[in-house]
Amino acid sequence: MDLIPADTRDSAMLGDVEALYVSSFPDGLRAPFSDLFQDDVTVAVIDGAVAGLAVSRDLADTPWVFLRYFAVATRGRGLGTVLWRQLCHRWAAQHRSRVLLDVEDPDEADIDRDEQTLRRRRISFYERLGVQVLPIRDYAPPHQAATHRLRLLAAGTHAASTAPLPAAHLQDIVLAVYRHRYGLPADHPAVHRTLRSSGLLDPERPQV
Numbered sequence: 001m002d003l004i005p006a007d008t009r010d011s012a013m014l015g016d017v018e019a020l021y022v023s024s025f026p027d028g029l030r031a032p033f034s035d036l037f038q039d040d041v042t043v044a045v046i047d048g049a050v051a052g053l054a055v056s057r058d059l060a061d062t063p064w065v066f067l068r069y070f071a072v073a074t075r076g077r078g079l080g081t082v083l084w085r086q087l088c089h090r091w092a093a094q095h096r097s098r099v100l101l102d103v104e105d106p107d108e109a110d111i112d113r114d115e116q117t118l119r120r121r122r123i124s125f126y127e128r129l130g131v132q133v134l135p136i137r138d139y140a141p142p143h144q145a146a147t148h149r150l151r152l153l154a155a156g157t158h159a160a161s162t163a164p165l166p167a168a169h170l171q172d173i174v175l176a177v178y179r180h181r182y183g184l185p186a187d188h189p190a191v192h193r194t195l196r197s198s199g200l201l202d203p204e205r206p207q208v
């Protein structure tokens, strides 16, 4: 598997990437395809064919990267695992120490059993790779899927760790993701609600 940046001049490749994107994510979770190119669009290629997609963004003044979209063309055959490992290797080489992402919450009320199973399998996939589901509550960024509850996940890019993150790190992660992924300042009500529900309000930080 080779990882290459999406070439916006290569219309054949872009067509395949868009087809993978559209088939991997439901309407409510998809930004317009052209919006993806505000971020880093990495294409996994096997034997000349598009085999996977990762859309990520460096979180500005932090050493972290946010994984916005991640998908493979053939599921259940280990491609997702290979792509994840190669991405982490690359981010580590770029001095990105941690990858953050959000996924739909399997414990959301009013989802059917199939949807719940899908969401649990997705989280199991990430947990097997050493990704932690963070103890963050009421995480509700403005999003196409505003009606869906999300969970925030994190992993080290150098080595998987299951050690719980200290509260100060959790607070920094919440603030960085809201600000640099979703454009929300620390004093936004959604940010405040997440920090309060997660027991992370810090009276020393006047901006919160």
Ligand SMILES: CC(C)(COP(=O)(O)OP(=O)(O)OC[C@H]1O[C@@H](n2cnc3c(N)ncnc32)[C@H](O)[C@@H]1OP(=O)(O)O)[C@@H](O)C(=O)NCCC(=O)NCCS
Binding pocket: 024, 025, 068, 069, 070, 071, 072, 073, 074, 075, 076, 077, 078, 079, 080, 081, 082, 103, 118, 121, 122, 124, 125, 126
């Ligand atoms: C999630 C995904 C990247 C995993 O890649 P993969 O190559 O299928 O995964 P692997 O073969 O390495 O591992 C298999 C595991 O992936 C998960 N998985 C497989 N198919 C899945 C699917 N359709 N949806 C969610 N998780 C899936 C399961 O945990 C599975 O293990 P299980 O069969 O024991 O339940 C891939 O299924 C995919 O592209 N899904 C659609 C897009 C998506 O949900 N992306 C993640 C959120 S950004």
